[in-house]
Amino acid sequence: MKHQWNVISKFIPCVILSEKDKITLLSKLKDLLEHGFTLSDSFNFLLQHTNIKSLNIKALIKEELQHGADCSQVLKLLRYPQTIVMLIYFAEMFGDLTVTLPHAQEYLMKNYKTKKRLLKTLQYPLLLLSIFTIMLIVLNHTIIPEFQNLYHSMGVEISLTQRYLSFIILNLPSFLFYLLIVALIFIILFYLVYVKLPINHKLKIMLS
Structure with a gap:
């Protein structure tokens, strides 16, 4: 059966x-x-x-x-x-x-309330991160190329600090994207391991 x-x-x-x-x-x-x-x-x-x-x-x-x-x-x-x-x-x-x-x-009610509190806790930082990423993408496709063309046409030498900042701004969206993929893979693997754990180990994880 x-x-x-x-x-x-x-x-x-x-x-x-x-x-x-x-x-x-x-x-x-x-x-x-x-x-x-x-x-x-x-x-x-x-x-x-x-x-x-x-x-x-x-x-x-x-x-x-x-x-x-x-x-x-x-x-x-x-x-x-x-x-x-x-x-x-x-x-x-x-x-x-x-x-x-x-x-x-x-x-079930305790688990439901805990998940709701967790989602509320994560909503605000995720919203800020999303806005920040969108702003970086907009900068990369609008303002930064215009400044680079302006510096190039005027023959202005960009300082080392400006180069580092430009490199970070240009590559940060891609870094955040790959970081998100890695985090999702980690969460999925953690869940697959979690569901196979004994109940006492699950309770310790939930309490922590």
Whole structure:
């Protein structure tokens, strides 16, 4: 059964639900279960009122629910984090699902707020860097060539400091572009390594 779910997961798009929708779904699922709905009825109701980006996933979940799929298996199909899937799995095996769902929701909410704060922190410096790069590109294609032609036509010798400054200004946009590519490659590699780390190592990284 585990192999079957792994094979199914490979054909599922990376983004099926937004993080906000994942949090809302857990909250609504808890409310429905506490009001006496079965797991199958709860998910069938939620599938009709949740913005799932793949119609195939909806059909697949309904089919698996008919075959007795557990909550953890459905969440795995919806691409919930592995930590949440395991937490719900153990709750189904040894605890109370309705008690565990708020903890899973709180975990997702903390991650969501942390990412929002990080994006807000990065927005301003990235905006400044973008404006600075655009200004350099404009200078390289307008003002600097005019000054170089003016110096050349008047036979003025450019000082060593001016040469260094011109070299830096001319090459800085290319340097920033390559630096961005290297940073993106590093982030992708870091993410690929991060997803394979044990949970305790992930928690240390998140705390830091």
